[in-house]
Amino acid sequence: MGSDERKLFELVERSLAEKNLRQAIMACRELNVRFPEYFDGWRIAGDVHMSSGKPEAVLFATSKAESIRPGDPAIALQRIEAYIGLEDISSARKLLLEFDSDIDSSVAIHDRMGRHMASLDLHAEALSQYQKALKHEADNPALLFNLATAQRFLGRTDGAVETLDRVLEINSGDFEAQAMRSSLKKQSATSNHIAELEDLLATTEMTDAGKTSICYALAKEYDDIDDPAKSFGRLQLGADLRRSHMDYRVETDLEVLSELQRVYSKEFFTQGEPGDPGDEPIFIVGLPRTGTTLVERILSSHSSVYSAGELDNFGREVMRQVRKTDVDEQTNRIEVIEQCSKLDFTRLGRAYIDSTRPMTGEKPRFIDKLPFNYLYVGLIHRALPNARIVNLVRHPMATCYSIYKQLFRDPYPFSYDLDDLARYYLAYRELMDHWQRVLPGVIHSVSYEDVVADTESESRRLLEFCGLDWEDQCLRFYENKQASTTASAAQVRKPVYRSSLDRWTTYRDHLKPVEQILIEAGVDTSAREALP
Numbered sequence: 001m002g003s004d005e006r007k008l009f010e011l012v013e014r015s016l017a018e019k020n021l022r023q024a025i026m027a028c029r030e031l032n033v034r035f036p037e038y039f040d041g042w043r044i045a046g047d048v049h050m051s052s053g054k055p056e057a058v059l060f061a062t063s064k065a066e067s068i069r070p071g072d073p074a075i076a077l078q079r080i081e082a083y084i085g086l087e088d089i090s091s092a093r094k095l096l097l098e099f100d101s102d103i104d105s106s107v108a109i110h111d112r113m114g115r116h117m118a119s120l121d122l123h124a125e126a127l128s129q130y131q132k133a134l135k136h137e138a139d140n141p142a143l144l145f146n147l148a149t150a151q152r153f154l155g156r157t158d159g160a161v162e163t164l165d166r167v168l169e170i171n172s173g174d175f176e177a178q179a180m181r182s183s184l185k186k187q188s189a190t191s192n193h194i195a196e197l198e199d200l201l202a203t204t205e206m207t208d209a210g211k212t213s214i215c216y217a218l219a220k221e222y223d224d225i226d227d228p229a230k231s232f233g234r235l236q237l238g239a240d241l242r243r244s245h246m247d248y249r250v251e252t253d254l255e256v257l258s259e260l261q262r263v264y265s266k267e268f269f270t271q272g273e274p275g276d277p278g279d280e281p282i283f284i285v286g287l288p289r290t291g292t293t294l295v296e297r298i299l300s301s302h303s304s305v306y307s308a309g310e311l312d313n314f315g316r317e318v319m320r321q322v323r324k325t326d327v328d329e330q331t332n333r334i335e336v337i338e339q340c341s342k343l344d345f346t347r348l349g350r351a352y353i354d355s356t357r358p359m360t361g362e363k364p365r366f367i368d369k370l371p372f373n374y375l376y377v378g379l380i381h382r383a384l385p386n387a388r389i390v391n392l393v394r395h396p397m398a399t400c401y402s403i404y405k406q407l408f409r410d411p412y413p414f415s416y417d418l419d420d421l422a423r424y425y426l427a428y429r430e431l432m433d434h435w436q437r438v439l440p441g442v443i444h445s446v447s448y449e450d451v452v453a454d455t456e457s458e459s460r461r462l463l464e465f466c467g468l469d470w471e472d473q474c475l476r477f478y479e480n481k482q483a484s485t486t487a488s489a490a491q492v493r494k495p496v497y498r499s500s501l502d503r504w505t506t507y508r509d510h511l512k513p514v515e516q517i518l519i520e521a522g523v524d525t526s527a528r529e530a531l532p
Helices: 003-017 021-034 039-051 055-068 073-085 089-098 107-119 123-136 141-153 157-170 175-184 194-202 208-224 228-244 250-263 266-270 292-300 313-322 333-340 345-355 371-383 396-404 418-438 448-453 455-465 472-479 503-507 512-520
Strands: 281-285 305-307 365-368 388-393 443-447
Touching: 003 021, 003 039, 021 039, 039 055, 039 073, 055 073, 073 089, 073 107, 089 107, 107 123, 107 141, 123 141, 141 157, 141 175, 157 175, 175 194, 175 208, 194 208, 208 228, 228 503, 250 333, 250 371, 250 418, 266 371, 266 418, 281 292, 281 371, 292 305, 292 365, 292 388, 292 448, 292 455, 292 472, 313 333, 313 345, 313 371, 345 371, 371 388, 371 418, 388 455, 396 418, 396 503, 396 512, 418 443, 418 512, 443 448, 443 455, 448 455, 455 472
Parallel strands: 281 365, 281 388, 305 365, 388 443
Antiparallel strands: none
16 A cells, blocks of 8 residues: 555545544545545445445445455445445345355454344354354354344254353343343243342343343243242333333324224225235234244245245335325324325335345245234235235233233334233224225134144145145244244244143233223133143
8 A cells, every 4th residue: 555545545534433524525535536446445435425325325436346356345245235225125135145155354244244134034144154253253242142143043042042151151241141041941940040130130230121121031931930920020020111211102003003994994995906916925914922923934834935024115115105295204193094095006016025025036925924014904905915914813811911021122012011002902903803894805814722723724724825735844834944033933943832822821810900901892801721
């Protein structure tokens, strides 16, 4: 590197570090005009343009750098992040799959590559990147945690536990690692982490977020050793802590669910163009923790079906189309629902399918298992009238208990207060009843309890609804090697089991606020007869 190039390059670096973008842009421009064959000039130009929010310019700069030094991993990473910035997920995923896994690069590049791979459901590839990074920093707790996450998603439970043990040897207060470790296996009276978790909860240094995670981990472990009083006590403490930091009114969600029923009336489905004729998607909807992952694994074990996971693509495409109308950022959700009813549904259906590429398309059908797509059932049917929609149902009290005991990252804010949870459950149920009335025969409802009681019969009915021939491997869903990123990632690696079906009855007294609201609304909450 010549002295002039070095001085300009260092000026750009220093300007970026000081967040002086104007100076960085001017120095970078001079650097690349004067020294157009200088690789690092175009590489840092990519950083400058990304910091300036100009991903198109990043692609230009990286094309110049690529022509000077083909195959450089830093340039590949810049291009991937530019495509992600442009919401061109298809191109980003393609580059991630093409990335040379044999390259040994810096810790930062391997880590960032791994994170992007994980975000695009490439968990085996992500695991490889974390392993490469750990060769350089074997005791990096963040890398170890990411590795454990990939192992968990890929069904490598024992490996994930060992990795998390390493994380906690470095920092026993890592509450996310503690929570994940507790979730991976059923604990016993003689082998558990309860004392360690209780000690952590008692420390004054622990944040509320940390206490919340530890409480949910304790609730799970106390439940494992059959101590329901302590389990629910810790669960309620964790839920209350989480709820205390949320600005949420369940009434707002209830209004949205009611407005969906008003706008998407029976008449709505008799108007306008027919939508895109594609029949690839199978949407699995329902409240979380109702068996959606089990049904996904059964279906995705079929040779003609690929599971794309919990995609937010449909909702994103809806909002992308809505933004092309007169709606602005200040428009409330009720007004947006009205605007959604006026979209070009053929364009919406095609845009949705296109947005899933290249992840989908290699098999004739694909699964989109985002549970709260139940909000979009009407729009899905208008946009994709030949798509299959499968709705999971479960015993009302089992549903509410399963939701309440799960610590979600962002969605389902109604799940941390028993009254909110019961009221939302009723509104969800009313909405699904509405969809069934106005779209007869369109939605196939599957009872989780029925799947557990007679897996083969229910699976045959499910495949018939989806227009798929029977294949025996659908009953061996637990052998499915595809990654699972849900809270049920460990459970779906096992054959169907019945132990959790009526677990809610152990907590019936604690769940009285929920049951009372449901009974007053006319919902039958009586316990099922035990399965033989």
